Amino acid sequence: MKNLTNNEVIQSEKNGIKYLQFRKLLEYNDKIEHYYILKNDGINLKTRGKPENIIIAKEGYKKIFNSLGMDYNNLVKPIFTHSNNVKVVKEKENKNGPDFENESLNEVDGLITGKKNIILAATNADCIIIMLYDKEKNIIGNVHSGWRGTLNGIIKEEILKMKEEFGCNSSEIICSICPSIRKCHFEVDEDVMDMFKEKYRYTNMLDEIIYKGDIKNNKQKYYIDTVLINKILMEEMGIKDENIIDSNICSMCNPDILHSSRVETQEKYGVNVSLIYIK
């Protein structure tokens, strides 16, 4: 089976659970723990769709947490809605279980905490996930940025909130971009392309952000580099180039090992999850 290890990430397996870790974040593994969980047989973390999916997903999380030696009760998992909302987690709400899609976590796509043992989760199946770490202030973040989140610049909201709430300094923040759909596969119609064009014209980088694709069914297709947009936004927020770490992995190019909603189709797709916590 293919292994996704490259210059930025290492693929490992523990007790049957396959995951990626960023080399850069592993330098701080005395302070934080992080995982990007890959496709694993018998585990389906998707909560949308049928009511029983929540039960199946919770079993999946339990299995992952047990296998990797984490306490399932420390999990904080929002309901991602492609919003621009970022929430600072000051403490766990549920004392005897995870904060699993609690009402207070509805329409939350970015999480931040400075508290130990709170495990922040973000799921994706083509969307972008960015794990953040302020190595000076010891503050972590986990952001779900799909194309709508990217269009609305949720990564800027996340970094802004880290600064406001914790006095974080951009030059100390590491941004790690997990696997997601990439410009090789993120095909859109003219309406979506136009939204990106309008929003990011000011960067003077439209030639690198938008590519013209083929004409299919009489429709001109376009490819958007949403990862590049997130990198541009990080730079605007003062993140150092050396602290922008990109896994460089496309979910649609690796469907045997990563969930991809475009490959697995809308109804049946599973999700990958990023988990990060302060020790």
Ligand SMILES: [Zn+2]
């Ligand atoms: Zn691809």
